[in-house]
Amino acid sequence: TSNRLRHVESMAIFPSGAGKIPALNAVILGEALASEEDDLVFPSDEFSQQALVPSPQKYLEIYKRSVEDPAGFWSDIASEFYWKKKWGDKVYDDNFDVRKGAIKIEWFKGGITNICYNCLDRNVEAGLGDKVAMYWEGNELNVDGKLTYSELLQKVCQLANYLKDIGVKKGDAVIVYLPMLMELPMTMLACARIGAVHSVVFAGFSAESLAQRIVDCKPKVVITCNAVNRGSKVIYLKDIVDTALVESAKNGVSVDVCLTYENKSAMSRENTKWQEGRDIWWQDVVPNYPSTCAVEWVDAEDPLFLLYTSGSTGKPKGVLHTTGGYMVYTATTFKYAFDYKSSDIYWCTADCGWITGHSYVTYGPMLNGASVLVFEGAPNYPDSGRCWDIVDKYKVTIFYTAPTLVRSLMRESEEYVKKYSRKSLRVLGSVGEPINPSAWRWFYNVVGDSRCPISDTWWQTETGGFLITPLPGAWPQKPGSATFPFFGVQPVIVDEKGDEIEGECSGYLCIKGSWPGAFRTLYGDHERYETTYFKPFAGYYFSGDGCSRDKDGYHWLTGRVDDVINVSGHRIGTAEVESALVSHPKCAEAAVVGVEHEVKGQGIYAFVTLVEGEPYSEELRKSLILTVRKQIGAFAAPDKIHWAPGLPKTRSGKIMRRILRKIAARQLDELGDTSTLADPSVVEQLIALGEDS
Numbered sequence: 001t002s003n004r005l006r007h008v009e010s011m012a013i014f015p016s017g018a019g020k021i022p023a024l025n026a027v028i029l030g031e032a033l034a035s036e037e038d039d040l041v042f043p044s045d046e047f048s049q050q051a052l053v054p055s056p057q058k059y060l061e062i063y064k065r066s067v068e069d070p071a072g073f074w075s076d077i078a079s080e081f082y083w084k085k086k087w088g089d090k091v092y093d094d095n096f097d098v099r100k101g102a103i104k105i106e107w108f109k110g111g112i113t114n115i116c117y118n119c120l121d122r123n124v125e126a127g128l129g130d131k132v133a134m135y136w137e138g139n140e141l142n143v144d145g146k147l148t149y150s151e152l153l154q155k156v157c158q159l160a161n162y163l164k165d166i167g168v169k170k171g172d173a174v175i176v177y178l179p180m181l182m183e184l185p186m187t188m189l190a191c192a193r194i195g196a197v198h199s200v201v202f203a204g205f206s207a208e209s210l211a212q213r214i215v216d217c218k219p220k221v222v223i224t225c226n227a228v229n230r231g232s233k234v235i236y237l238k239d240i241v242d243t244a245l246v247e248s249a250k251n252g253v254s255v256d257v258c259l260t261y262e263n264k265s266a267m268s269r270e271n272t273k274w275q276e277g278r279d280i281w282w283q284d285v286v287p288n289y290p291s292t293c294a295v296e297w298v299d300a301e302d303p304l305f306l307l308y309t310s311g312s313t314g315k316p317k318g319v320l321h322t323t324g325g326y327m328v329y330t331a332t333t334f335k336y337a338f339d340y341k342s343s344d345i346y347w348c349t350a351d352c353g354w355i356t357g358h359s360y361v362t363y364g365p366m367l368n369g370a371s372v373l374v375f376e377g378a379p380n381y382p383d384s385g386r387c388w389d390i391v392d393k394y395k396v397t398i399f400y401t402a403p404t405l406v407r408s409l410m411r412e413s414e415e416y417v418k419k420y421s422r423k424s425l426r427v428l429g430s431v432g433e434p435i436n437p438s439a440w441r442w443f444y445n446v447v448g449d450s451r452c453p454i455s456d457t458w459w460q461t462e463t464g465g466f467l468i469t470p471l472p473g474a475w476p477q478k479p480g481s482a483t484f485p486f487f488g489v490q491p492v493i494v495d496e497k498g499d500e501i502e503g504e505c506s507g508y509l510c511i512k513g514s515w516p517g518a519f520r521t522l523y524g525d526h527e528r529y530e531t532t533y534f535k536p537f538a539g540y541y542f543s544g545d546g547c548s549r550d551k552d553g554y555h556w557l558t559g560r561v562d563d564v565i566n567v568s569g570h571r572i573g574t575a576e577v578e579s580a581l582v583s584h585p586k587c588a589e590a591a592v593v594g595v596e597h598e599v600k601g602q603g604i605y606a607f608v609t610l611v612e613g614e615p616y617s618e619e620l621r622k623s624l625i626l627t628v629r630k631q632i633g634a635f636a637a638p639d640k641i642h643w644a645p646g647l648p649k650t651r652s653g654k655i656m657r658r659i660l661r662k663i664a665a666r667q668l669d670e671l672g673d674t675s676t677l678a679d680p681s682v683v684e685q686l687i688a689l690g691e692d693s
């Protein structure tokens with residue numbers, strides 16, 4: 001309790017005038033917090049005292065400067081990195097308002113740097129050459145590896161030299177379809193070193209999804225491996241790539257080189273299908289190249305990577321990030337949100353196929369010279385204690401994961417956790433979807449032994465790095481709240497009309513003004529970038545998320561408000577699933593909604609209308625699901641198919657998803673007004689049929 005008092009008192013000493021920054025007003029008043037103290041979880045004195053940001057005052061002081069003088073704030077931080085040439089007169093230049101012209105975001109323009117150099121060479125030169133950059137834990141117990149910063153630099157240089165040799169140049173796209181081997185971050189860094197633009201495709205995506213991305217960005221080379229072990233399964237990645245390359249060639253994009261890593265523990269090269277001339281074994285070429293490679297110096301605004309993500313239409317969006325701002329932003333957010341210390345062993349369970357793996361497996365941590373653990377396997381293999389076994393084995397201090405994993409482990413016996421010491425842990429993290437308070441408490445109490453603050457980081461592929469996140473030593477936490485904005489970030493909550501709402505409220509979450517890590521465009525489609533993100537609420541970046549702010553100023557994310565669903569932290573556009581379903585010859589129409597799911601957060605619930613005369617059958621249900629797995633990937637397979645003789649539509653033909661969501665959730669007394677439907681009897685039919693019927 002002394003600890004609790006210390007915090008409440010420290011908040012009370014803020015001059016009330018310091019709360020000019022919206023959303024911070026309530027928090028600075030000690031009384032406001034004290035009244036809800038049952039919901040507050042305080043960092044220990046011991047933790048706060050050693051923390052980079054030890055108190056709310058300190059946070060507020062830094063935050064104030066960051067929003068009052070963004071140029072000064074971010075250029076001070078940027079100066080800690082290596083720049084071949086410093087940026088021009090303007091630290092940043094942006095237009096966030098469509099009414100004033102094209103949307104533009106630039107940070108450190110004219111500055112010349114290289115993010116790979118800053119991740120590796122700079123750390124080696126600072127004396128971290130022998131420090132472990134990556135620990136690698138294989139799928140099977142006792143299969144592991146590691147690389148120091150010097151070793152990683154050498155391997156990155158060899159690959160970079162190879163890529164240059166086959167003609168990959170600055171600005172060229174490289175598609176990477178690899179599992180969580182050390183070669184994945186290595187490949188990203190090698191591309192960055194030569195100024196090539198990597199586009200990592202999550203290795204759970206199907207051949208068709210991969211082909212779609214290849215056709216969109218036309219890479220010089222695709223980098224993959226023959227197969228990978230995941231849990232008790234073997235996944236044959238090279239076969240998927242082969243199919244994708246045939247498919248993309250049909251669409252006019254042929255790829256000359258498929259560099260394939262031989263992942264011996266999963267599959268030997270003898271068994272791998274091979275296309276002479278196109279396919280090259282990594283191990284046959286890369287090690288023969290020199291282990292030093294001159295850096296390609298790039299402008300801060302030159303592209304670093306493309307990452308495809310789901311939106312509310314069927315076509316994935318190529319989110320484009322550039323170099324300088326992204327570098328400064330991921331490094332800084334990593335450092336503060338996890339209270340990073342050089343002695344930390346950091347483990348993020350995300351795959352590099354998603355943004356979390358870009359910003360917080362590869363770039364953010366390595367820019368800080370951290371030791372990063374990369375895990376190839378599945379968290380419940382060979383049993384549900386695997387994560388804690390790994391934590392003990394490597395003495396992991398920062399463990400960053402997703403609510404879906406927490407919930408799935410929470411269902412198993414606590415013995416799987418208690419069996420391991422976990423005493424090395426000091427900070428926990430959560431990302432991907434809102435973490436429900438009960439999962440938060442289990443994570444906090446059981447995994448962290450009520451000792452480790454949880455950084456519930458809210459952000460997106462588009463934002464590059466954390467926008468709303470606790471700073472673990474500073475804030476008392478409320479289970480399930482992402483708390484407060486990171487430095488330089490100005491979140492606002494707007495109503496339907498786009499007017500900012502103050503105080504306790506809920507609405508649409510937008511951001512005012514740019515931050516260095518923001519995406520700069522959608523590849524090849526700046527218009528869609530403006531339409532999707534900047535037009536809904538003119539003057540702001542619109543996140544697509546709903547959010548409420550409580551009386552203490554804490555932010556509570558409430559999920560997507562667009563047609564995107566979040567399944568196990570994976571973003572899936574309902575339109576993508578629908579278009580996969582209707583490609584099935586027996587499907588006439590489909591409408592997909594999200595429905596609450598105990599482990600995955602949201603499950604996929606599909607209403608399907610079959611072509612005239614086609615009878616429902618179990619076989620057909622399976623075949624529809626298989627179609628989605630083949631077109632998108634297993635993670636997008638519908639959990640439920642609800643046969644629908646008709647779909648509820650307005651007279652103008654628009655599907656009323658609101659009603660479908662209620663039917664899926666079995667909230668039949670909340671259907672609302674159905675009188676505007678073209679045929680209200682459709683609803684009765686749907687209810688009568690029920691799911692899977």
Ligand code: 6R9
Nearest residue numbers: 431432433434456457458459460461557571
């Ligand atoms: C980083 C990442 C972004 C969407 C985002 C939101 C949800 C992510 C969250 C969260 C509540 C958190 N989301 N983190 N919701 N609390 N801590 O996940 O990127 O795959 O682009 O997804 O995920 O709905 O809009 P991405």
